[in-house]
Amino acid sequence: MSTASSDILLDRMMALHPKVIDLVLDRVWRLLAALDHPERRLAPVIHVAGTNGKGSTVAMIRAGLEAAGARVQAYTSPHLARFHERVRMTDGPIAEAALAAVLDECERANAGLPITYFEITTCAAFLAFAREPADYCLLEVGLGGRLDATNVIEAPRLTVIAPVSIDHQQYLGETLAEIAAEKAGILKRGVPCVVGPQDEAAMEVIEARAARLGAPLIAHGQHWHVWEERGRLIFQDERGLLDLPMPRLIGAHQVVNAGAALAALRALGQNEAACEAAMTRAEWPARLQRLRQGPLVEAAGGAELWLDGGHNPAAGIALAEAVTRLSSKPLHLVCGMLNTKDVAGFLKPLAAVAASLTAVSIPGETATLPAEATRAAAEAAGLRAETAGDVAEAVARIAAATPEARILICGSLYLAGRVLRENG
Known part of the structure; x- marks a missing residue:
């Protein structure tokens, strides 16, 4: 297929729904059912929400897992140069022919019914992921969490909530507590959740939802700590202390993102070598x-x-x-x-x-x-x-x-x- 094939399909998908953003899950569930539920056939999912740091955290988790020999898929948004960046297969961004094929399949299954661009392309990503053997599937929330198109995984292996702050008020709520409630919507019954540093109002909301669902929290300041010391990154949790290189991604804010990634890797049973690779091998463009x-x-x-x-x-x-x-x-x-x-x-x-x-x-x-x-x-x-x-x-x-x-x-x-x- 020509390079323009996926571009033409994506342009058509932009016209399927009159609103740019419309947070409900009904359309996603309908299309996933028509596709025979690819979301049920994914590799163990790590689902990541938050206001800032989601993408960097995903990049570091992926680098650590891949260094340990795992086959890792990742879904992120938005893309920077090409849409293909959003759908990362185990060997890199999805190939043009494969992307065009799953987009075409989703378009036909949707049969012209209203659906947002993000919803239909998320379903296409799930379809591609379901057809490739993998050890982990990393899903970054697009917007919010509770009603985000990625929030259709019944039992992820792990969830992560990066720092929550004020953003997208027109969709998520005016207060930090309201926004945190939307982010905490990715919590699932009995599924552990790594929580990055949070303001008190956000943390109270996350803890309350976790308690209702029996979802164990692995929270910054309680179960893990991270800091910079003499040009090194120090991470400590109940398993002990790690003395690691500083993250390859630049900025003091990347220290806490690194901490969340390390807490996630430890929760997945990874060793110190994987944790070090998460610091030294992660790549995430347009972040300083x-x-x-x-x-x-x-x-x-x-x-x-x-x-x-x-x-x-x-x-x-x-x-x-x-x-x-x-x-x-x-x-x-x-x-x-x-x-x-x-x-x-x-x-x-x-x-x-x-x-x-x-x-x-x-x-x-x-x-x-x-x-x-x-x-x-x-x-x-x-x-x-x-x-x-x-x-x-x-x-x-x-x-x-x-x-x-x-x-x-x-x-x-x-x-x-x-x-x-x-x-x-």
């Missing part, structure tokens, strides 16, 4: 990623060029802390965001560490925040700000004015994906 080649790097000249897809207040805090740990250089932001995000909340912590912000719109995204609106929000946060027609123009302008700059492109995974595609 240094770009080292490509047209944008050439446009940056001698300036450093970095990329991050974080887009909510908690991500802004983590990003600000992470860049302060890098070598001392003037930080200049190139930022594009969606109009559904808390722009002021994301920019506030970054305003304390950045010298300027150049705002861009995200090409091809109907929900992009206009560059002028991002510029105004940046100025309100105390940043010197201007706009540019696109990322390349912004990078070249900053590099010309400040050749020794550290340029950070940030604000959206959709913008990050565009950058990775255009930069090759």
